Amino acid sequence: MADFERHRRTVFGIAYRMLGSVADAEDLVQDTWLRWSGVTGPVASPGGFLARTVTNLALNKLDSAAVRRESYVGPWLPEPLVAEPDATDGVERAETVSVALLVVLESLSPLERAVFVLKEAFGFSYQEIAEALDRTEAACRQVGSRARAHVRARRPRYDAPPELRRRATDEFLAACVGGDLNRMLELLAPDVTSWTDGGGVISAALRPVTGADNVARFVLGVLRRLGEGAGVRPVLVNGVPGVLVTVDGAVDSVTVFEFAEQPDGAVRISEIRAVRNPHKLAHLAGPAPALGADGSADRSGPA
CATH class of the missing domain: 3.10.450.50 (Nuclear Transport Factor 2; Chain: A,)
Known part of the structure; x- marks a missing residue:
């Protein structure tokens, strides 16, 4: 339980960036907990196990989410995370979870989105990402490069202080x-x-x-x-x-x-x-x- 709680923020953060939905992200946190609680043997890297689990759960959920969004009425925007103006927790990396960026991530393929989130938002190495996604490191590097170029071309060009x-x-x-x-x-x-x-x-x-x-x-x-x-x-x-x-x-x-x-x-x-x-x-x-x-x-x- 202590290992899971230590990494809960990251589990939620990955799920939210992958899905753009607070409710769906919270559901995935619970699903990840169920997978974690079912492990009987020792886990060498709890954080890695949880990141891999929630990422693959999110990839599975993206298929049904894409179908729902095809029939969505009007513009689709991600569910917002709201805090008081004097909050400081998490704000230092706000650029990796901005509404504008999440809108751009919607235009990536599920695999591109997963690689981008794990690399750019959470700093996993390509070797770690390859293990999480059951791909080669070279393939993940290629996907990551393509995703970065796509995001760079579409995200706001001015980063306001x-x-x-x-x-x-x-x-x-x-x-x-x-x-x-x-x-x-x-x-x-x-x-x-x-x-x-x-x-x-x-x-x-x-x-x-x-x-x-x-x-x-x-x-x-x-x-x-x-x-x-x-x-x-x-x-x-x-x-x-x-x-x-x-x-x-x-x-x-x-x-x-x-x-x-x-x-x-x-x-x-x-x-x-x-x-x-x-x-x-x-x-x-x-x-x-x-x-x-x-x-x-x-x-x-x-x-």
Whole structure:
């Protein structure tokens, strides 16, 4: 039990990055525990055994997840991990679990995703990854190189410093709450794009909204429809500053931003992703799972 608890963060972290779902990741943590509790003999590398187990369970689950997403209504976004703004646990490697990155990982093959997650997020060697996935080391290197190139070409090109993210998010939040359209336009990139995930369960834009004026008016319209019972506050979303909206105390949506440097040197919001699907927010009624964002507690290779 002690060995499993020591590596639980990593088990959850691998599952979440592989599936983009908190609920599915928690199910895989339980399945991994069942596999672990059924082992009768000694395990030379508990961390490696658990990483191998949860990775292969996630690969099996990705097939059914892909089928579900083909019929998903509107944009699909990962379930957000939310923490208070002063949280520090796991934030140091937030780039490996950002919403923008998880969206990009959706476009990888399951094998590419597994190699990328194990290598880039948790620092396993290619030899360890090969043992976990029952592949040759050379094949894993090739897959890893292909996955990195794919992610590099599609992830946001500007890595906004945390201080800038927090300040710009707070300013945009204040402008939204105050209904200050002009200030919102100053903070948005001209070609900004907004995605809203309602999953066909709740009202949401079925297609991306593009352009600063369209996005600003869309956001203000949403806030107006929510009415006086709406509350808006800053939070950390997958390790970076974001916004949580409640209506009469119940979570309505979680939003996170990406930024881009403009030709004039200014940094503005270039992407907005909001999750409104209540099924993806149900876990926020309780404590959020740990990000498990660094692999320092579990660098042992697969058993």
